Amino acid sequence: MTTHCFLGPTMARSAARLISKSVLFHPPIAHGDLFRLGPRSGDTVIIIDGVYHQALPIRHKEILHFLDRGVGIVGAASMGALRAAELDRYGMRGVGTVYEMLRDGRINADDEVAVAHAPDGSHRPLTEPLINLRVALDRAHTDGLLAPAVCDDLLRLVRAIPYVDRTWARMVAETTAIGLGTALDSLRAAMQSRADRGDVKQADAITALRRTELAFGPAELPVPREAWASSHLxxxxxxxxxxxxxxxxxxxxxxxxxxxxxxxxxxxxxxxxxxxxxxxxxxxxxxxxxxxxxxxxxxxxxxxxxxxxxxxxxxxxxxxxxxxxxxxxxxxxxxxxxxxxxxxxxxxxxxxxxxxxxxxxxxxxxxxxxxxxxxxxxxxxAVLPNVITSRGLTLRDLxxxxxxxxxxxxxxxxxxxxxxxxxxxxxxxxxxxxxxxxxxxxxxxxxxxxxxxxxxxxxxxxxxxx
Structure with missing residues (x-):
């Protein structure tokens, strides 16, 4: 039995290998990747990160297909948490805070976990996920670090910034302009002081990787295959x-x-x-x-x-x-x-x-x-984005x-x-x-x-x- 993990900007692969040396790691999951991988009955697939903006995301029925074939599929932290919250009733297992918040309806948007990341294959995150900021603000309120009204104002501001632009520099500029720069500095310092306060997505990924030892195992689907299998699948x-x-x-x-x-x-x-x-x-x-x-x-x-x-x-x-x-x-x-x-x-x-x-x-x-x-x-x-003739033609030009x-x-x-x-x-x-x-x-x-x-x-x- 083999354990696979689709991982990207949530956590560096080098750090993930230190947690679980037996796991086979893959880049963020996209539509078709489970079919390409072909996990077998008894295998476990952990989905942490996935693409959805620059490529088609993993489809729900792809996951159902492999659950039906006896593959244990676990979701956490990012794309995995989104899919687990949608498919836990059908046998996919969710792990961590992000999954629980999605499952319970406390958050409901893809934008909560989305980040822009480096296009060079390193998947290094370039922006901050909204969920990390949201959880940090909740804790700042609970600990008395920031007043409730200030927390609400900061959350409203960072939510309004598109995920591809949600950098610390952008947030500093916008909060400073409305007199909340000091509050943001305090929040950032609190996030940096403790890893569990600053990066809930990474904490969830660590939890999922450590729980591979518990052997998630396959689950029985409550819905017969003929009810969901389609010609598209x-x-x-x-x-x-x-x-x-x-x-x-x-x-x-x-x-x-x-x-x-x-x-x-x-x-x-x-x-x-x-x-x-x-x-x-x-x-x-x-x-x-x-x-x-x-x-x-x-x-x-x-x-x-x-x-x-x-x-x-x-x-x-x-x-x-x-x-x-x-x-x-x-x-x-x-x-x-x-x-x-x-x-x-x-x-x-x-x-x-x-x-x-x-x-x-x-x-x-x-x-x-x-x-x-x-x-x-x-x-x-030969099909590459830069395939051109001397006349500058590409396949799209035909x-x-x-x-x-x-x-x-x-x-x-x-x-x-x-x-x-x-x-x-x-x-x-x-x-x-x-x-x-x-x-x-x-x-x-x-x-x-x-x-x-x-x-x-x-x-x-x-x-x-x-």
């Missing part, structure tokens, strides 16, 4: 889980699937197999011949009253007009038209649909073979129509003989790869195009299309 799990279980730092499973959706010419056949096997409720989607899946899926569609006679049925003709290109409607046999409609109308998401089969020999020997993962990693490795044109070439789509039908052909090809529409495919493709920036820009003189 399935997508996050697929998107952030490492493609290689043996390498936690591997590129995400979802990124590998996206790479092959975009670049593997055999992916449409694989996706057809997956969708039809799901419709037919096959235990193994890779064993039956595709033709057998097609026959069974068409039979099931007929049993369910789905119109599949595109020659005689008005509803089927309407479906064909929506899901097929003009060329497909004129040239394909009715049976093939019906199969393509069934596949393209599926609401399944490829990465989520393929995740349960990640260890199957069919995927492990192809998409998830080392070379397949390496190709996806290499394409994404217009959607430029990427759409690239996809048409990549997917080897023929020139459309039907006037104005080129876009419908591109849409059909995107849906055959499990994309909802062309914008969905463009969004997935953009991160992989850093290596092609120069060529894509050069294809449009003057940058008209980028």
């Amino acid at each position: 399935q997508r996050w799990c697929a998107e952030f889980s490492p493609a290689d279980d043996a390498d936690p730092d591997s590129v995400g499973f979802g990124s590998v699937i996206d790479y092959h959706r975009l670049n593997d010419h055999s992916f449409p056949l694989l996706w057809r197999r997956i969708v039809l096997a799901s419709m037919c409720r096959r235990d193994d989607p890779f064993t039956p011949p595709v033709a057998a899946l097609e026959r069974q899926a068409l039979a099931i569609a007929g049993e369910r009253g789905l119109a599949i006679d595109v020659e005689a049925d008005a509803d089927a003709q309407a479906a064909a007009a929506f899901w097929l290109s003009p060329g497909e409607r004129d040239e394909l046999a009715p049976r093939e038209q019906a199969i393509r409609i069934l596949v393209r109308s599926s609401r399944m998401e490829p990465a989520a649909a393929l995740l349960p089969w990640r260890t199957h020999s069919f995927l492990a020997g192809r998409i998830l073979a080392p070379e397949g993962i390496d190709r996806a990693r290499a394409s994404l490795a 217009k959607d129509e430029t990427i759409e044109g690239y996809l048409r070439l990549r997917w080897r789509l023929p020139a459309e003989a039907y006037p104005g039908a080129q876009r419908s052909t591109t849409l059909a090809a995107a849906r055959d790869r499990g994309f909802a529409d062309i914008p969905d495919a463009i969004h997935a493709a953009r991160p992989f195009l850093a290596a092609h920036l120069k060529d894509l820009a050069g294809a449009h003189p003057g940058g008209a299309a980028v």
